[in-house]
Amino acid sequence: MIIFDNSVLSTFTRLNLLSQLKELISSAIISKDVLEEYSEHWQKKIPDWIKIMEPSKDITLETPPVSLSSADLSLIRLGLQHKIPIASDDKPLRIFASSLGIPITGSLGLLKVLFQNNIIKTQDEYIMFLDSLQKDLYISVDLMKWALEELVDKEIIKKFMDKYGKEWKKLGED
Amino acid sequence: MVEKITIKLPADLLELTGLSSKNLEEKSLLIWVLEIYSEGKITLSKAANLLNMKIDDFLAEFHKRHLRHIGGPESIEEVQKEFDVAQKIIRDK
Numbered sequence A: 001m002i003i004f005d006n007s008v009l010s011t012f013t014r015l016n017l018l019s020q021l022k023e024l025i026s027s028a029i030i031s032k033d034v035l036e037e038y039s040e041h042w043q044k045k046i047p048d049w050i051k052i053m054e055p056s057k058d059i060t061l062e063t064p065p066v067s068l069s070s071a072d073l074s075l076i077r078l079g080l081q082h083k084i085p086i087a088s089d090d091k092p093l094r095i096f097a098s099s100l101g102i103p104i105t106g107s108l109g110l111l112k113v114l115f116q117n118n119i120i121k122t123q124d125e126y127i128m129f130l131d132s133l134q135k136d137l138y139i140s141v142d143l144m145k146w147a148l149e150e151l152v153d154k155e156i157i158k159k160f161m162d163k164y165g166k167e168w169k170k171l172g173e174d
Numbered sequence B: 001m002v003e004k005i006t007i008k009l010p011a012d013l014l015e016l017t018g019l020s021s022k023n024l025e026e027k028s029l030l031i032w033v034l035e036i037y038s039e040g041k042i043t044l045s046k047a048a049n050l051l052n053m054k055i056d057d058f059l060a061e062f063h064k065r066h067l068r069h070i071g072g073p074e075s076i077e078e079v080q081k082e083f084d085v086a087q088k089i090i091r092d093k
Helices: A006-014 A018-025 A032-036 A070-082 A091-099 A107-116 A123-133 A141-148 A154-164 A166-173 B012-017 B021-038 B044-050 B055-064 B076-092
Strands: A002-004 A028-031 A050-053
Touching: A002 A006, A002 A070, A006 A018, A006 A107, A006 B044, A006 B055, A018 A107, A018 B076, A028 A032, A028 A070, A032 A050, A032 A070, A070 A091, A070 B044, A107 A123, A107 A141, A107 B076, A123 A141, A123 A154, A141 B076, B012 B021, B021 B044, B021 B055, B044 B055
Parallel strands: A002 A028, A028 A050
Antiparallel strands: none
């Protein structure tokens, strides 16, 4: 089981990858506060296997960072309560959750796991999703190299690099 | 109630852009929040809250400006760790 924050939930909804994610992780949680931050139109896109839960009132947080919202804090409380990881691409949430001992994952790690487990079937699809992920998340050359190496043919990497020009050429030269 | 501050801006820009003072205030806040969100200083949820926007509306504003969001892993060590966490979730399922 896993907790999604708005960033990862939005990204995987936009990428149309929530159903593929279900094949891997079977169930996930968001809080009511998180759900209510979306428009009604978007709320309808959230599938049934993502459960809406409220954290226990017994879990309190002392001096949380101002960079987090009350919805973010509800996820931290759920993480502490159920002792399960949070998926987030938001640095302040990742740092605060880690400081409390909550394991963290994110879109890039999840995307690689989807490909490595053959849920994203082809290299072209994987490249397309990595490309699109950059709309939501800055991915450095080193991180992109990590995402591609050992999984994607050099020829396909080269095509990808060519598209992104000079910065990407460094990737192939290493 | 959020405390507000006053800033000075060239008045002739209002005429040039066709904005009212109220619109300028809203637009300035939007641009500021988009910037601090893209720098990874606040979360997506906090950014949308500051603007009284829904998450999907905020993301539409973010995407249309082609901004980059710094928020995920910054090092190979960090991304490998998040990958290992994801793998463990699958094993424990």
